[in-house]
Amino acid sequence: MIAYYVQIALLGFRRSPGLAVLMIVIMGVGVAASMTTYAVFRAVSGNPLPDRSAQLFVPQIDSLGPQRGTPGNKIPDELTYADAMALMRARAAQRQTAIYPIADTIVPHDDAHRAFAANGYAAYADFFPMFEVPFLFGHGWSDSEDSARANVIAISRRLNNVLFGGTNSVGRMVELHGRDYRIVGVVDGWNPQPRFYDVSNGFGFADEPDFYLPFTRAVDQHLDTNGNNACSGSTKAVAPGWDGWLHSECVWVSLWVQLPDAKAVSGYGQFLRGYADQQQRSGRFHWSPQVxxxxxxxxxxxxxxxxxxxxxxxxxxxxxxxxxxxxxxxLLLARIMRRAGEIGVRRALGASRGDICGQFLAEAALVGMGGGVCGLALTGLGMLGTDLLFDPAIARLARIDARLVAMTLLLAVAATVIAGIYPALRAARVQPSWQLKSQ
Structure with a gap:
């Protein structure tokens, strides 16, 4: 029966092709506009680590007080160095890493390349297993290398291609900030979007980082942060220079912890509140700190x-x-009005109201399929112009994949069939006796 409905629908389109094409184009434009913007929305709102995200947590402590001066007067996104190190030493989580962004200069050990700027992160060894970082060659460094402040580095696949032509560079040296670092791993094109571990610094949709250094080594080498450094007017360094900054109330270190279950989450929450209360009792905070x-x-x-x-x-x-x-x-209603005589004849020959509804819903489905194909073509064109509406770093994330193609076709057909329900019901109510008399 469905094949029969489709056959009748196609015959109807042949009698009025202009109207059919107009409906297909209208649906194609509407679907393309929706799916183009949805592709951008999906890119920026997706879960970057779907199988691990429920176990990863960010602890925050109100170390700046009621006059913190942050946007919206929120709790600072980052921690002070002292707080981050205290929480790291407590080892209250299954895994944990302090993080901050670095910008420095890479100096190649050959004459083929000049020195160039690079961006990376200082982190602990747990960074790699926590965030499921894939490696093309080698691996991350160890906890013992964190403790030893070792001169080791993990570099990106892109940087490895530039410096070493894509070959296995594990064990070779690269110069950063005037120091040689031994490469222990090459990260295999890993850049989750959004970059969840650094959205607070505005790097959520930035290019892939070039390198990763041990946090302890970066601090030992006085590598300054390339991100936020929030110091309220009342917080001054206790001493001048690098050590004074480390012991100040300036917030600039991000902290991530892995908590495998609800019990671990509850326990860490109690630990965090206890730590903040202890800081208040010691006289450091003159307010009740939020966590x-x-x-x-x-x-x-x-x-x-x-x-x-x-x-x-x-x-x-x-x-x-x-x-x-x-x-x-x-437009569907207009088609029905033009075909009222045909509907009357079919009803007089024994077609039920359900048969008439099925016929016109089949026509709507065919319009939807045509609109979906047209919408896919227009969506492809729309992707080329997304940077006119959105930030280029965000617009380039939008892509057409198999899932988007399926959603486009499904949306076009489903929306058109829903739109065709009322016209189909109107067609089914056509009285055959009136139409035959008028003929």
């Missing part, structure tokens, strides 16, 4: 990773699709 423990996805929401313009564009596109559907309903 916060956010899992990965909650952290991304807290940081407002999805740009407001992405939400607005998606809402506008959905509204535009609704307008296209309303127009399609009108």
């Amino acid at each position: 916060r423990l956010s899992d990965l996805m909650t952290w991304l929401d807290y940081e407002g990773v999805v740009p407001p313009e992405t939400w607005m564009s998606l809402l506008v596109a959905v509204g535009f699709l609704v307008v296209c559907l309303v127009n399609t309903v009108g």
Whole structure:
């Protein structure tokens, strides 16, 4: 029966091809606008580590007090160096890493390349297993190398291609900040989007980092942060220079912990509150310090990773699709009015109201399929212009994949069939006696 409905629908399109093409184009434009903006929204709002995100948490401590001066007067996103190191020494989590961004100069050990700027991170050994970092060659460093402040480095696949032509560079040396570092691993193109572990510094959608250094070595070498360094007006370094900064109340170190279950989360939350209360009792804080423990996805929401313009564009596109559907309903009704005589004859020959509904819903489904194909082509064109509406770093993340293709076709067919329900019901109510008399 479905094949019969499709056959009748195709015959109807042949009688009025212009109207059919117009409906297909309208649906294609509406679907393309929606799916193009959805592709951008999906890229910035997805879960970067779906199988691990529920175990990863960010602890925060209100170390700056009521006059902290942060945007929205929120708890600082980062920790002071003293707090981060105290929490690291406590080993209250299954895994943990302090992190801060670094920008420095790479000096190649050959004459083929000049020195160039590079961006990376200082982190602990747990960074790599915690975040499931893949390696092309080698591996991350060990806890013992953290403790020894070892001159080791993990570099990106891109940097390895530049310096060593893509060969296995493990064991070779690279110069950074005037020091030679032994390469222990080459990271295999890892750059989760958004870059959840550094959204607070504005690097959520930046290019892949070039290198990773042991946190202890970076501090030992006085490598300054390339990210936030929030110091309220009342917080002064206790001493001048690097050591004074490390012992100041300036917040600049991110901390991530891995907590495998609800019991571990509850226990770490109690530990965090106990630590903050102890700091207040010691006289360091003259206020009741707030603490916060956010899992990965909650952290991304807290940081407002999805740009407001992405939400607005998606809402506008959905509204535009609704307008296209309303127009399609009108065009389908116009087709029914033009074919009222045909419907009357079919009813007189024994077709039921269900048969008439099925016929016109089949026509709507065919329009939807055509609109989906047209929408895919227009979505591809729309991807080329996303940087006109969004930040280029965000726009380039939008891609057409098998999932988006399936969603585009499904949305086009489902939306058009839904839009065709009312016209199909109207067609089924056509009285055959009236139409035969008029003929």
